[in-house]
Amino acid sequence: MDTDVAVIGGGPVGLTLANLLGRRGASVLVLEKQPEPYPMPRAIHFDGEVMRVFQAAGVAQAVLPHTHVGKGMLFQNGAGETLVDWSRAQEIGPMGWYESYRFFQPGLEAALRDALVDYPNVRLVTGAEVIRLSQSGDAVTLTLGSGTQHRARFAIGADGTGSVTRQALGIALEDLGFQERWLVVDLRLTRPRDDLGDYSIQFCDPEAPGTYVRGVGNWRRWELRLSDGDPDPMPEEMIWQRLRRWITPRDAVLERGAIYTFRSRIAEHWEQGRILLAGDAAHQMPPFMGQGMCAGIRDAANLWWKLLAVLRGADQALLGTYGPERAANVRAFIEKSVALGRLINQTAAGLIPQGQMRSIWPDLGPGLGPRDGIGGSLAPQVxxxxxxxxxxxxxxxxxxxxxxxxxxxxxxxxxxxxxxxxxxxxxxxxxxxxxxxxxxxxxxxxxxxxxxxxxx
Ligand SMILES: Cc1cc2nc3c(=O)[nH]c(=O)nc-3n(C[C@H](O)[C@H](O)[C@H](O)COP(=O)(O)OP(=O)(O)OC[C@H]3O[C@@H](n4cnc5c(N)ncnc54)[C@H](O)[C@@H]3O)c2cc1C
Structure with missing residues (x-):
């Protein structure tokens, strides 16, 4: 057999899983279709549980320089009054790390890639697009666009929203009902704008719902909901026009303006034989809580030790606990993200009680061990x-x-x-x-x- 685990997709989830497995000696092949890393941020926030996973992957110290500690998020109405205050603690929390980090995604991905170089048992191949998968009793065969084939004992589809892996397995996505087009604008400040503040702001304004996020260093982001008639791509002058109440070209350069359709979906199952799904391939949520990538990193955390144990002789049934455990946890984040999206759109004001909001730490779904007491709940790290x-x-x-x-x-x-x-x-x-x-x-x-x- 060529490899223990083939990871399809070298995004944050695939790279984290490769580090978690590589650190423990498993042979891993990561196949990434893009020849070069994407230089722009998408995700911008992760939480303390995710930093705990980076700790397990041996990359926490390498990731830290690409982060800063998040203050939290305020939900404000059109008059600038705070409806909901989701401040985060500014000291080390129960996970053994801060509760919330802002981060620069290209920096995080570079740290994850660089760490793989230390493992002779891990190979990252770029410009390698998987176009076909098949499995027999003891192996998965992956075929690349070039015609090259690779065999592995297990394959993980961490290949994002449009997952070829998910499609090859014929796994449907359950639609949890949210679909909106938003403009995402990344800027770099060219002069100080301390007045913008360190909190993320959700503008719960039915006329112009939107989000401001303070990124790492001089990166700043705005996300604005679009109407059906808005053009894609949006011309630069039009983007500045939409941002004018907060910022103008005198203060920043526009690095990227991209239009995304935010959705809430979850795979109906996550595993078929020796092939499993992780990250956006298995679930998608609107980014209002900054939890999409976090959920994928949690998938990797749930999966690595089960894969390792099975590779070393544990019953393969252990892998059957992965999907049900993760699905319940991620569903709670999707539902909360959708509820927050509705609040921002003010289509359902009152849905969330006004006042202080706390982070959620949902339990795992049914799986390994009992669920009638402490089993399945997230433990603090002492x-x-x-x-x-x-x-x-x-x-x-x-x-x-x-x-x-x-x-x-x-x-x-x-x-x-x-x-x-x-x-x-x-x-x-x-x-x-x-x-x-x-x-x-x-x-x-x-x-x-x-x-x-x-x-x-
Ligand atoms: C605007 C926006 C803001 C966001 N903000 C946050 C946030 O603040 N916090 C957060 O936690 N999440 C956030 N998210 C979500 C987050 O970006 C995703 O959940 C995360 O990128 C998913 O990681 P992934 O590794 O599963 O998939 P991806 O990042 O999509 O990576 C998949 C990889 O697989 C590769 N690939 C695809 N097909 C193949 C193939 N056939 N063969 C080989 N390789 C393949 C792709 O090239 C890609 O590199 C945000 C998303 C958006 C759009």
Whole structure:
């Protein structure tokens, strides 16, 4: 067999998965159709859970220079009054990282690509478009546009919205009902505009709904909802015209004005035999929470250790838990993003209670372990005498809090509030930071110990 895992698509999700697997010795082939990286940002925000995944991928320090800590988001009405305040803490939060980061996507992708160079077991091939996939009992065969074929034990379709992988598998997308055209404008300030502020602003103005985002360095973004008659592409003068209440060419250069159709969709299933979907190939959401890429990075976090365990002898049925676990979690983000979109459009004012808004941390759907208690909820990452808990545990299963039956699992104290919230004295934490279940359950402890052997 040529390769353990072929990753179709070298976007942020494919590259993160390749790092997570490559770091643990799996052989990985990333096939990316574009010859060169895309030089403009799309995503601009990620959260502390995603930084925790970058930590697991060994790239957090390389990613940090391309970020700055996010202050949060304000939803304002046409009169400039704040309807909803979604401020984020300015100190390290429960994930062991800040709650919110703004980032420069080309910088993040360069960091992810550069890190792969350290792994002789990982190969990134650019200018390689996958046009066909087939699978037999023990392998997936991928055919490139050039006619070259590659074989791998598993293939992950991280090939974005128009996923060839998803189409080849005949997997339909469930439409969750949101579809709007928006203009996305990226500018670089040529002189200081401190008055624009560090918060993202959602302009909940039925006349002109829009978003302002403070990017990293001197990057600034506006996203404006379009009407049916607006031209695509939009001429530069027209873009400046739409931005004139905030900024003019005296203060910034226009780097990009692109029109996107924001949608809310989720794949009806995420796996077929040895081929699985991840990232935008499996789900899409409007960017009002800045969570589309985050959801894809969570897919990678859920998948790497399951793939590794199966490659090293665990039952392949483990991979069947991936889609159902992730689908429920991502659905919660899609629904919230759509609800926020409606608020911004003011088509359903009152849908979200006015006042303070908090980040959501949805549970995993049904999958590995029980779901009638702490199982499936996202655990905080505590600080241990040997550093952050996930690192100290070697990114394998560990016990948090008191655990009568925690067996040979590494054990750490802390997270009392989270444990008390779930009426639990101790929990087993999976390599992706979610709880497997209570540490007092001997069967779960045995399961975690067995999986740890595959992850050693
Ligand atoms: C305007 C806008 C703002 C956004 N803001 C945010 C934000 O702030 N935060 C956030 O979390 N998300 C945000 N998102 C969403 C985010 O950009 C996507 O969710 C994310 O890029 C998905 O990553 P991915 O790796 O799954 O797919 P992609 O980034 O689409 O990467 C897929 C890769 O696969 C390659 N590919 C495709 N087909 C093939 C093939 N057949 N063979 C080989 N390679 C192939 C492509 O060239 C591409 O490089 C935003 C999106 C938009 C449009």
């Amino acid at each position: 600080l241990t005498p040997n550093g952050k808990a996930d690192d100290a545990a070697g990114h394998r299963f560990y016990a948090l809090g008191a655990g009568a039956a925690a067996g040979t699992l590494p054990k750490f104290d802390g997270a009392e509030d989270w444990l008390a919230e779930h009426a639990c004295k101790g929990a087993i934490i999976r390599p992706d930071g979610y709880a497997l279940g209570p540490a007092s359950d001997p069967e779960l402890v045995t399961l975690a110990e067995q999986l740890n052997q595959h992850l050693a």
